[in-house]
Amino acid sequence: MTRQGRTLTELLGIKYPILQGGMAWISDNGLAGAVSNAGGLGIIAGGSLSAEELQTEIRRIKEITSKPFGVNIMLLSQNIEDQIEVVCREKVPVVTTGAGSPSRIIERLKSSGTKVIPVVASTALARRLEKQGADAVIAEGMEAGGHIGKVTTMVLVAAVASVVKIPVIAAGGIADGRGLVAALALGASGIQMGTRFICTTECSAHHNYKERVLSSNELDTVVTGISTGHPVRAFRNKLTRKIEELERQGNGVEAIERVAIGGLKRAAREGDLNFGSLMAGQSSGLIRDIKSVSELLEEIIGEAEEVIEVLGGIKRW
Structure with missing residues (x-):
């Protein structure tokens, strides 16, 4: 107990x-x-x-x-x-x-x-x-x-x-x-x-997504969307850099959402490493293999x- x-x-x-x-x-x-x-x-x-x-x-x-x-x-x-x-x-x-x-x-x-x-x-x-x-x-x-x-x-x-x-x-x-x-x-x-x-x-998840996790270290993720009140942690790529740019320019939620919409699907289903939202935690730096769940x-x-x-x-x- x-x-x-x-x-x-x-x-x-x-x-x-x-x-x-x-x-x-x-x-x-x-x-x-x-x-x-x-x-x-x-x-x-x-x-x-x-x-x-x-x-x-x-x-x-x-x-x-x-x-x-x-x-x-x-x-x-x-x-x-x-x-x-x-x-x-x-x-x-x-x-x-x-x-x-x-x-x-x-x-x-x-x-x-x-x-x-x-x-x-x-x-x-x-x-x-x-x-x-x-x-x-x-x-x-x-x-x-x-x-x-x-x-x-x-x-x-x-x-x-x-x-x-x-x-x-x-x-x-x-x-x-x-x-x-x-x-x-x-x-x-x-x-x-x-x-x-x-x-x-x-x-x-697409094999590109899995390989991105396996090849990463604890510093490879970045947090974006802080200005919107809904921060998200994901692997750094062209999408996160675009969002960071929009935030620096003072753009609001709608502008950021227009860029981010569909990002999760692009990452998980299409394996888009550039404009997919490759959400992952800092623990990705600890992961080095693919194995069965059991x-x-x-x-x-x-x-x-x-x-x-x-x-x-x-x-x-």
């Missing part, structure tokens, strides 16, 4: 305290199903999927696995109401949310039996969502890929774990067993990884157990 009460694995009915992040155009039923079958919690990215598309993804994953899975709902999506209706109708076990506060939808999701796990970037939001019924929270640091907050994972996880009693899941900058142990030391009950799962055999999870757990054993033998100071 953890400080928060029930362990994360007990809460979600999974073997390992590892969640796979919901990455638009990447986290489909194939990847999510493989993660769930391997003992983690696979998550389908709702992204901008239509209700029909999301329903198809959910029904396909049910054919792949009988184990718990989740759906990630981006609160900025124009299809959010339709997606919630599908999630409730299909009795999805878990929903994670991102890009905002899910306050207005928590009760509706929980009434259908769905566990709700929002991404938070501050202690204030974590406290509020706990009171409103969130089952757990994902404390995601600025090292993560995609939409990010302002606080590092090390500080945010420890801060959030200190103010809530529900399980805290650490995200941002984690790609191996060492990261899992570090997260537990900070007070988390488990981890969520996104970038690491791109480099798995079951991930449908091999990855077993490796992470094995490494974590080795680290814990070593730490147990360290003399106290």
Whole structure:
């Protein structure tokens, strides 16, 4: 049992305290199903999927696995109401949310039996969502890929774990067993990884995207969109440089969105290294191979157990 009460694995009915992040155009039923079958919690990215598309993804994953899975709902999506209706109708076990506060939808999701796990970037939001019924929270640091907050994972996880009693899941900058142990030391009950799962055999992302991750180091990503209030971390390329130029010139959200629109699809499906939005976290600098999801999870757990054993033998100071 953890400080928060029930362990994360007990809460979600999974073997390992590892969640796979919901990455638009990447986290489909194939990847999510493989993660769930391997003992983690696979998550389908709702992204901008239509209700029909999301329903198809959910029904396909049910054919792949009988184990718990989740759906990630981006609160900025124009299809959010339709997606919630599908999630409730299909009795999805878990929903994670991102890009905002899910306050207005928590009760509706929980009434259908769905566990709700929002991404938070501050202690204030974590406290509020706990009171409103969130089952757990994902404390995601600025090292993560995609939409990010302002606080590092090390500080945010420890801060959030200190103010809530529900399980805290650490995200941002984690790609191996060492990261899992570090997260537990900070007070988390488990981890969520996104970038690491791109480099798995079951991930449908274009091979150019995977190779970009494998060839990168911890300094190869850049944060753009700060002036819009929705900063994004991605690999530096012609698209990010264009966005940076627009920001320097004082252009607003609309001008930046015109350039960025379709970038995720170009990256994940077409492998466009120049004008694709190659979202990735700083953990990409730790990733050096492509392996199956089951091999990855077993490796992470094995490494974590080795680290814990070593730490147990360290003399106290």
